[in-house]
Amino acid sequence: MAPLLDRVQDYLPLLTQGLWLTVAVTILALVLASALGLVWAILRTSGRRYLAGPARFVVEFLRGIPILVMLFYIYFVLPELGIDLTAFQAGVIGLALIYSCYIGETFRGGIEAVDRGQTEAAKSIGMRHGKMMRRVVLPQAIRIALPPYGNNMVMLLKDSSQVSVISVAELTMQGKMLASSTFDNMTVFTLVAVLYLCLTIPLNMLMRQVERRMGAAR
Amino acid sequence: MIRFTDVHKSFGSLEVLKGIDAEVAKGETVCLIGPSGSGKSTLLRCVNGLEDYQQGEIAIEGARVDAHAPSIHQIRTQVAMVFQRFNLFPHRTALENVMEGPLHVLGEPKAEVRDRAEDHLRRVGLADKMNAHPAALSGGQQQRVAIARALAMRPRAILMDEPTSALDPETVGDVLSVMADLAHEHMTMLVVTHEIQFAREAADRVLFLDGGRIVEQGPAADVLTSPQHPRTQDFLRRVTHPV
Numbered sequence: 001m002a003p004l005l006d007r008v009q010d011y012l013p014l015l016t017q018g019l020w021l022t023v024a025v026t027i028l029a030l031v032l033a034s035a036l037g038l039v040w041a042i043l044r045t046s047g048r049r050y051l052a053g054p055a056r057f058v059v060e061f062l063r064g065i066p067i068l069v070m071l072f073y074i075y076f077v078l079p080e081l082g083i084d085l086t087a088f089q090a091g092v093i094g095l096a097l098i099y100s101c102y103i104g105e106t107f108r109g110g111i112e113a114v115d116r117g118q119t120e121a122a123k124s125i126g127m128r129h130g131k132m133m134r135r136v137v138l139p140q141a142i143r144i145a146l147p148p149y150g151n152n153m154v155m156l157l158k159d160s161s162q163v164s165v166i167s168v169a170e171l172t173m174q175g176k177m178l179a180s181s182t183f184d185n186m187t188v189f190t191l192v193a194v195l196y197l198c199l200t201i202p203l204n205m206l207m208r209q210v211e212r213r214m215g216a217a218r
Numbered sequence: 219m220i221r222f223t224d225v226h227k228s229f230g231s232l233e234v235l236k237g238i239d240a241e242v243a244k245g246e247t248v249c250l251i252g253p254s255g256s257g258k259s260t261l262l263r264c265v266n267g268l269e270d271y272q273q274g275e276i277a278i279e280g281a282r283v284d285a286h287a288p289s290i291h292q293i294r295t296q297v298a299m300v301f302q303r304f305n306l307f308p309h310r311t312a313l314e315n316v317m318e319g320p321l322h323v324l325g326e327p328k329a330e331v332r333d334r335a336e337d338h339l340r341r342v343g344l345a346d347k348m349n350a351h352p353a354a355l356s357g358g359q360q361q362r363v364a365i366a367r368a369l370a371m372r373p374r375a376i377l378m379d380e381p382t383s384a385l386d387p388e389t390v391g392d393v394l395s396v397m398a399d400l401a402h403e404h405m406t407m408l409v410v411t412h413e414i415q416f417a418r419e420a421a422d423r424v425l426f427l428d429g430g431r432i433v434e435q436g437p438a439a440d441v442l443t444s445p446q447h448p449r450t451q452d453f454l455r456r457v458t459h460p461v
Contacts, residue, residue: 120268121305125319125371126295135322139309 007187011178015188018174019195025091025160025170030153032096033103040104042133045111063101067162070094075166091163099156106152110145111137143214150207154200171195219244219375219406220265220297224274227260234260235271236430242375245404249417249438252427253453258410261427262377265408266290266297279374295323298368302380304360306352312339312363313348319371331370338366342396358389365396375406382413394420414457418442426450 001007043055062070075090085093114137122132164173175192179185220242227235234257242248250258263269264276267285276283283293306315316335320326339348342362352360361381368376381397382390394416401407401420411417417424421438426447434447445451 115305117301117303117305118307121299121301121307123268124266124294124299124301125367126291126323128291131322135318136307143309 001184004187007182007184008191011182011184011188011191014174014178015171015191015195018169018171019199021088021168021170022157022160022172023199025088025095025163025168026157028092029095029099029160030156032092033099033156036096036100037103037105037107040100041107041111044104044108046129059101059104062097065098067094067098067159068165070098071163071166087163087166087168090166091160091168095156095160095163099152099159102155103149103152106145106148107141109148110141110143113144114140146207146211146214150204150211153207154203157199157203158196219246219279220408221277222261222274223277225261225264225271225276226273227257227264227269227271234430235264237274238430238432240425240432240435242406242408244374244406246422247401247405247407247409247420248423248425249421250408250410250425250427251412251414251417251453252433256427257430258427259379262379262408262410265377266294266299268299295319295371296374298371298373298376300361300364300368300376300378300381302383304352304357304364304384306360306363306367308352311349311351312344312355312366315352315363316366316370319367324371335366335370338369339363342366343392356389357385358392361385361389361393362396365393365400369400375408376400378407378409378411380410380412382411382416412457414442414454426453428453 002010040055040059043051044059046052065073071091071094074085074094075087078085078090118136118140119132122136127136160170161172164170164176167173169177171192175188179188182188222238222240225235225238226233238257238261240248250262252258260269264271264285265278265283267283267290270285278293278297281289281293284290306312307318310318313332313335316338317328317331320331320334321328336345336348339345342365344359344362344366347355347359347363352363355363365376365381378397382393385393390413394413397407397409397416398420401422409417409421417438423435424438424441425432426434426441426445426449428449434441434445434450441450442454445454
């Protein structure tokens with residue numbers, strides 16, 4: 001077998017390709033999941049039963065489905081209903097749907113943790129619900145929800161490996177293919193793990209930084 | 219200005235207001251006193267619809283207060299409130315807190331709102347704290363910002379819910395003196411308070427509540443120095459001679 005460094009050099013280009021795809025899937029899914037999650041949280045805390053009820057149902061429904069099953073469903077079943085998606089699209093949508101529930105619950109926790117005195121003060125100067133959410137509740141809720149949200153981000157990044165099952169050639173998929181063609185399991189999967197850590201560790205550091213900065217503004 | 223007509227309010231099966239009849243005239247400072255649980259704060263919170271009531275009527279210059287009607291937002295811009303725990307917006311500076319209502323609810327021009335907000339903060343003695351966040355202010359300073367925030371709405375009346383109860387003793391005086399100034403300038407105020415001394419000096423009238431009813435009311439000097447009802451006598455004896 002060639003020396004370790006040479007093999008690493010051989011494997012890295014393919015793995016890096018996978019890494020970028022992992023980053024792309026994660027960022028797109030995160031943006032979608034956060035936007036949708038915010039919608040779930042706002043509906044669930046609206047105080048209107050005809051909005052909160054359906055939102056709760058959808059969240060509990062989606063959250064109850066394993067990510068793998070969701071991915072299979074979107075990629076293999078939807079085409080039978082005439083909705084054709086690329087593997088990449090299906091992967092992003094599947095992850096985003098499921099994570100919108102986790103992130104939505106995180107946001108809801110933040111919203112509900114904002115002191116009741118804040119909403120009373122906002123009401124007492126004549127604010128309506130929408131403006132009160134935008135200007136008073138959400139800025140404080142986001143600060144409260146930030147640590148668990150950071151956790152959601154890291155989990156989503158790692159769960160993005162699951163889209164390999166519908167043939168999205170992200171980091172884990174590239175690793176698996178490389179390992180089965182070279183039989184160099186140890187080197188390949190160690191590299192894969194290290195590359196994931198190269199993403200998750202800076203992400204954790206970034207979140208701590210943001211939390212500190214937002215805490216300082218209080 | 220504010221008229222209560224046979225107001226009844228229940229939390230579930232617990233009736234906390236059992237027929238309140240009273241009036242606050244324009245330019246008058248009225249203090250609501252009474253033991254805890256007597257319904258003072260609840261009555262106050264009904265005036266701007268933070269609580270609803272089941273029977274009777276509260277009217278502000280003839281307009282009925284209904285916590286569930288769309289008109290409540292309009293009413294709240296005219297009746298400001300100062301809370302026991304200040305409830306300043308922690309993510310905004312003192313100045314931004316004061317500007318929030320006129321700028322973002324009433325939609326008034328920013329330069330004008332800023333000038334006025336600065337005036338209000340100067341007048342409550344916080345010229346040097348305009349850009350401080352609430353967390354950097356003492357309780358007394360926060361409460362004075364809250365009063366400035368209420369004034370900035372140019373309200374017809376201000377409701378105060380035990381505005382000095384959460385303060386350190388040494389900061390109470392600053393807040394009370396701002397309140398007394400407002401009273402002397404004939405701002406219409408309805409104040410729930412345990413500060414009997416303040417009521418004596420600044421209030422025009424006092425309402426004594428007990429068990430959800432107004433037991434006694436009248437000019438502050440009369441009610442506080444020579445109360446007629448035994449419950450009022452007993453309460454005043456307890457709060458002025460606590461031992």
